[in-house]
Amino acid sequence: MTTTPWEHLFVQALGASEAGDAEQAYRTFLSVLALDDVPAYARSLASTNIATMHLRSQRVDEAMEWYERAVQLDPDGESAAVALGAMGISLERLERRQEAIETFERLLALPTLPEASRLTAEENLRALRGE
Structure with a gap:
């Protein structure tokens, strides 16, 4: 199963959040929102x-x-x-x-x-x- 770029970013954002890196999670969630195909x-x-x-x-x-x-x-x-x-x-x-x-x-x-x-x-x- 192939993941789309937004799915990959979303998983990265969740991982950063779980790791306690709120700033990275925030930036990555914003990157998800900036994509067109989400x-x-x-x-x-x-x-x-x-x-x-x-x-x-x-x-x-x-x-x-x-x-x-x-x-x-x-x-x-x-x-x-x-x-x-x-x-x-x-x-x-x-x-x-x-x-x-x-x-x-x-x-x-x-x-x-x-x-x-x-x-x-x-x-x-x-x-x-x-x-």
Whole structure:
């Protein structure tokens, strides 16, 4: 099986992230986004990874922008569920309760939502609402 250039870069970015080289991972994910032939789901997942890196560096506003970008890149795909789930959990940890609730509600409104994501979002909503 032959990998495409974007797949190769994506794997490199993940490896750099796992190795703790955030700067290399960030640059490599940006390289993935700069290519023309990258499918929407992969662009979305790259953006979600960038958001997570920003969050780890305490750059919350930038992280939220990247999560939103991830959703916009594949608004009806499963990768939007990944982005919204990560965003909701991040907002919850930041004690931004109302924003977390709204994010999980957005996640539940997606047309393509894996069952596991739906169950997790419903559980998070119940906890946030104190139910």
